[in-house]
Amino acid sequence: MSRRGASAAIGAALYGLATRAARRLPRDMSLTSAATLATLARTGPRRITDLAAAEGVTQPAMTALVRVLEESGLVERRGDASDKRVTRVCLTEAGASYVRMRRQAGVDAFERLIGGLTHDEVDALVAALPALKHLEELETRDRDGSKR
Amino acid sequence: MSRRGASAAIGAALYGLATRAARRLPRDMSLTSAATLATLARTGPRRITDLAAAEGVTQPAMTALVRVLEESGLVERRGDASDKRVTRVCLTEAGASYVRMRRQAGVDAFERLIGGLTHDEVDALVAALPALKHLEELETRDRDGSKR
DNA sequence: CCATTTGCATAGACAGTGAATATAAGTCTG
């Protein structure tokens, strides 16, 4: 297969898998809220505007979202000493715990599917692990870069 | 790596990739609407209740969703001759075209990311293609099966 | 036939989101 054809085939397979996986995510919380908690877990406290840009929503939407998360005890608001306009949003222990549980549920769902693969197929995926992790890193960088 | 550890590592990588990909999907339409159109493109005309179960929403939600899609010209309602209660929802040519465009956009996004991989990484993904397609098939079957 | 079941539509309520705007704090300019 040509390199170009390979990209198209891999892209199609990953797109199909990703769209199907997206439909199975738990709906006890909006996708944006879950993504925001995951971002906080990954990068530490952030300001509202920063989070809004990272998740691709407007600032008012993020303000409302943070208010709900705060009422649920998943995040805390903390003022910034050097700039009193700023609200720093911090993950609480309950929030961190929620992120871990949700992530584990997603990983478990994939593990169940992997259980239906042949031994050779699992081996092939193990060999492709560095590539998958690299793709994830490239995606993260691409998103962060294009928003700033 | 043990087979068990392998599943966990692959699951984590795929989950991470899927959740990141989900956030980049176009937002000109709800996830459910896009998924419904994709289901219609994949399996042909379906009745409302059937679509609601397939997408994991209630029947009233699917009724409302189909109404919007119909107003946009992406689907058509057709009565069923043998059972006059039934509404068969059919994809129009415009709807099929939208599904193709959206899918292509998603595939393109992955292709761009794949362009940042090394040659060896691409080779590994090509070798894992059958496994990825098998996973997609397992997921589809799992969802269809658990809802009926 | 009449009661029940099935398939879809409607009504009412609520969460999430965006656009426009308000408020308050910081920063710059002359």
Add this chain to the structure above:
DNA sequence: CAGACTTATATTCACTGTCTATGCAAATGG
């Protein structure tokens, strides 16, 4: 250092998507 501008967040209003509860018409089974 006073006033204008910019930045960070909050508020308001409207709209969409979803749910639960319910209504209605067609099919089905004694």
